[in-house]
Amino acid sequence: MPELPEVETVRRGLEPAMKGKTVAHVDVRRPDLRWPFPTRMAERLTGQKVLRLRRRSKYLLIDMESNETLIVHLGMSGRMLIHWPDAPDGHPEPEKHDHVVFDMEGGVRVVFNDPRRFGLMDMCQTAALDRHKLLAHIGPEPLGNGFDDTYLGAALLGRKTAIKTALLDQKLVAGLGNIYVCEALWRARISPFMRACDVPPAKIRDLVPVIREILVEAIEKGGSSLKDYRQTDGDLGYFQHQFAAYGREGKPCRAPDCKGKIVRAAQGGRSTFYCHICQNVLERDG
Template sequence: MPELPEVETVRRGLSPFIEGATIKSVTLNRPDLRFPFPKGFAKRLEGQTIAHLGRRAKYLVATLSDGGVWLSHLGMTGAFIVNDEAMEEPSRLNPGDQSGKHVHMRAELIHPSRGRVSLSYSDPRRFGFMDLFAAGAANPYLDPLGPEPLSNTLDALYLAAAMKGKKGPIKTVLLDQRVIAGLGNIYVCEALFMSGIDPRRAAGSLSEVDIGRLVVAIREVLLAAITAGGSTLRDFANADGKPGYFQHSFAVYGHEGDPCPREGCGGVIERIVQAGRSTFFCPTCQH
């Protein structure tokens, strides 16, 4: 499933084509994805202008001209397709299945500078979903989320307070979206390695120094992944159909049995399972 950097690269790819565009028509080729499309989905979108395309955690969030929100989650194989437009680097966008077999939604837009833009959503496995929320309405997907890991809200003071008294392993706590929004399994493993923290440690046992290193590591890992265009596991691809390349920079994820890449360590990367997810770490240099 795409993690935060992958969703951010999709957002950056879509923004130049749809921000400021007016939705002229919407066609649904089936009534549902993972969940049914909301009632009146097409009619509620038609005539709206997409004022802004943002990202919250792993969701794409389009703010509409009436103040409402069009929320999308890509699931495992979801992809937005922009037709009849050359991709412009550093835009990145999963081109998906352009044969039409798995295209479940099509929207015709008019952009103020680009003219007609065709936006489609393809999802072979249909694990993605879309929803619409009126201006100011409660949002069960976004409202419970913790701070964005790249925002100023996530700092050592916040994280120390969030970890205080928690007995669960730090790896599991970091995956709790109520603590930090958008952190996924891959990047938590990488951030814990970068900060030298054992993923099995109780979250409440981290010192101020540990937490300071961890905050820095989370930012550095995510920013590096975004710069590289995300990480390809199974179906994610970037703007020109090529995979993201950050997976070539993984220090520990997927490297069970390999020598630890930290200079002078001499340890071997191990894999364990925590809360049903694979954890990769070096038991020698992560304490």
């Protein structure tokens, strides 16, 4: 599902289609996603040039020349499909879950498709983005300078919730979802069930570079599939990465010389994947 690396991949993929181009037409094909679309969204975007595309956490930020920013969240199943103008049969007819169609000057079409409609869009003054309800309380970017072991140690202090749950908290660190949290804990050999405040300082020091490595690797792999971005299936390879833990229930642990198997357990209503040997999970409490 779209976590930080996937959103970053989408951002990079959209740049050649949108950056520096003027929005010629916007077709809003249903009234709402998770929330109603911003008022007069189509009118506010039409005729405006896209200055740049940014990302904050899992949010895609599209800055317009009008000093407004379009905020896009892909939710669970959201995609941005690009239809280039040189396609032999022109643009295909919109499909059932194509909710917003952006026609750019020059003929490129960008389609927001989201079957489950957990995605959302909003607009706000670019200068006021930091104060926007969705962005104001998000923690530091894991690939930025604000995320280091000093910060993480302080953030986990006194938190009794499981480290798995804590890392999913966007106020603690931005952009991590279920997949990359499972992968990071596996790689750092930390039990997902351990209370956040009980994670030893040495493990916290391990966790910071591990999280960075995993995200960077995932972005690089997403980037390598960008050449396929023109394909109408729009698949960015969300599940093409080689995960070590996520989704590998019952399969052998990939750690060298480890004879363990990946286990799946419910934690906070969602699946956690881990190796009970590497991650030293005894019962259910780390």
